[in-house]
Amino acid sequence: MLNISTLKNQQIYLKSSPMDKLLEEHFEIKISNVENLNNDQILVEIIYISIDAANRAWMQGRTYRSQVLPGDVMGGYALGKVIFSNNKNFNVGDYVEGDLGWQNYAIKNENELIKTTIKSSENLHMSVLGITGRTAYFGLELANLKEGETVLISAAAGAVGNVAGQIAKIKGCKVIGITSSEDKAKWLIDELGFDGVVNYKNNNFVKDLRSLCPEKVDVYFDNVGGPIFESALFAMNNYGRIICCGAVSQYDQAAPQNGPRGVPGLIVTKRLTLKGFIVMDFNQKEEEEAENTLLGWVNEKKIKPAEDIMIGLENTPKALIGLLNGDNKGKRLVKIK
C-alpha cells in the first residue's frame, strides 16, 4: 500500500506579483512531504499541466476565478490520476482534471475534481479535446459560421487559434490568421491549411490584413485584444460578429491599458455583435458533444493536432513565460510524469 508520507511534492509558488512582464524570479520552487488526507479527500498525481495565457491574467486580479497571490501554489489546469482516496466516488486509477496547480501531487476535495475518460491519448485529451480545443469549438458555435464567410483569427498559432482555424476550414470558410513570426505563418499555411496569415509585427500589418481580406471579415475570433483587436474592428464587415475569447495582449503587464479606439463607435456604425464567453460555462452534455466531434475530426485527419510539450515541473515557469512571448506552436503542455 502507498505510504503517503514518503512522497516528496515539488511545488511552484508565486513569490511576488509581477508588475510588468512575468519573469522566472516571480516564482520559487519548494519541496515538502505530502500531508495526510482528511476524510473524503483525494490524492492526485499530476501528469500534464496545461499552460495557458489566462494563467498570467489570474495574477492581475479576480477574473472568473480568484486572483493568484504571492504565497499561493501557482494555479494551473491539469490532468492527473488518483493514487489514494478517502472518497467513495473516486478510486485509485481514476483520471481526473481540474485546477490542480503547479506541483507533483494535489490533495483535493470531491467538488474540485472532474472525473474524466481518456478517449485517445493523454496529450490529445489535453490539446484538441481539452479546454483549448473545446474553447475553439464553442466559440465558433457562438459565431454561427456560414460557408464562404471570411474568418479572422488572432494568436492563430496558439492552442485555441490553430484549432479554431482548422474548424473554420471544415465549415467551408476562408480563414486568415494573425501571428507573430514568419515561421509560424508558414506552418499555419503549409501544415494546417490556413488560407492566409499576416504577421502583426510587420510594419505593413494593416495593409497586409486589408489585402488578404478584400471582402472584409465576417467573423473575428479574438484571443488578444488591444491594437490587433482595433485593426480587426476596422476590417469588419457590417453585421460582423466578434467572438471575444481572450485578451492576451493585455495580460503580461500591471493592469489593462486603455483599449482600442473606435469602441464602441465602430460597433455601432458596423452593427457588430460582440460576445464574450468562458468555456467552463458549457454543460457536460455540450462538452461531451464537443469532444466527440473534435475526436471525429482528428480521426478523419481534418484536424491535425498541434502540441508543444515541455518536460519537467521545474520548466513550468519557463513554459508560461515563453507562451506569453509567442514561442509555442499549438497547445503547450508540461509533462510532469
Place this chain on the structure above:
Amino acid sequence: MLNISTLKNQQIYLKSSPMDKLLEEHFEIKISNVENLNNDQILVEIIYISIDAANRAWMQGRTYRSQVLPGDVMGGYALGKVIFSNNKNFNVGDYVEGDLGWQNYAIKNENELIKTTIKSSENLHMSVLGITGRTAYFGLELANLKEGETVLISAAAGAVGNVAGQIAKIKGCKVIGITSSEDKAKWLIDELGFDGVVNYKNNNFVKDLRSLCPEKVDVYFDNVGGPIFESALFAMNNYGRIICCGAVSQYDQAAPQNGPRGVPGLIVTKRLTLKGFIVMDFNQKEEEEAENTLLGWVNEKKIKPAEDIMIGLENTPKALIGLLNGDNKGKRLVKIK
C-alpha cells in the same frame, strides 16, 4: 401657382471641418434663390430639423452615411411638406422626411424622401415617434428586457435616453440614468420616473453608480462610449447585455481617442454581449409597429414626451453645439416654419 424663382432659400454650410470642439465659426449661412427642378424632382419646405449628436460624427468621417465636408450644406434629418412636385408619386401637401439638410427648402429625388403620415402632432412625430424614440424602442427590443432587471442608460436626459428609460420602466425594470447635471437628474427622477440618476461630473461618480446598483447592471444602453462606457463595463453583471447606440463622448473632437480599458477583457470574463445597431436598418412594418406602440404609450400617459424646441434656421448651429454640451432635456428640434 407657386413661383419657385421668388423663393429665398437660407442654407447653412459647413465652412471648415472642426479639428476639436464644434464652434459657430465652422458654419456659414448663405441665401440664394431656389433653383428649377428637374424632371421627377420634388420641392420640400422644411418644418422641423432634428438635432442629433450623430450630426457631429458625420463631420469626422464616413459613418453609415458619407462625411459632411466643407462646402456642403450641413446634413440633418428633417420633416417637411411638398410644395411643388414634378414626380407623380408625390403631391403638394404631402408630409415627407429624410436628410433634408439645414435649409428652408430642399430639392430632392424620389429615393431621398420618405412619405409620412402625422398621427399626432408634428413635434411628437419628430420626438417620441421619430428616429430617436424609435431608436430607444428598437435598442431595447434587442436587449430583450426582463421584468425586474436593472437597466443603466447614459445620456439619459437626451432624446434617446429619456425615452429608453421610460420604456424600461413600462417593462418593469429598475432604471438608473447617467447625466451631466443635478438639474437634469432631478428632472429624470421627478418627471420621468427614473429610479435613480448619477451625475458623471461628480467626483464620486463610480461610487455613486455602485451604490445605486448594488445588484449590478443587467442591460446597459450606451449612448456615449468613452470613460462612461468603461465604468459601465465594470458595473455589469455576468451575462449582461450592452446595447451600443452611440458614442457621443467621442464625436466632438478630431478623431476617436483610445477606448476604455478592459475591452475586450471584461467582455470575456463577464461573458457580455454587445450589439451595435442603427435605427435605419429596421423595415417599414417594424417602424410602423414601433410608432403605434409609442403613440399608445404617450396616449396612456406612460411616456411623457420631452421636447426641447428652438426657433429659426439661424439657430441650428447653436442648437447642435449646445446639444453636444448637454444643454438639452429631451429631443432637440429646430422649428423652421
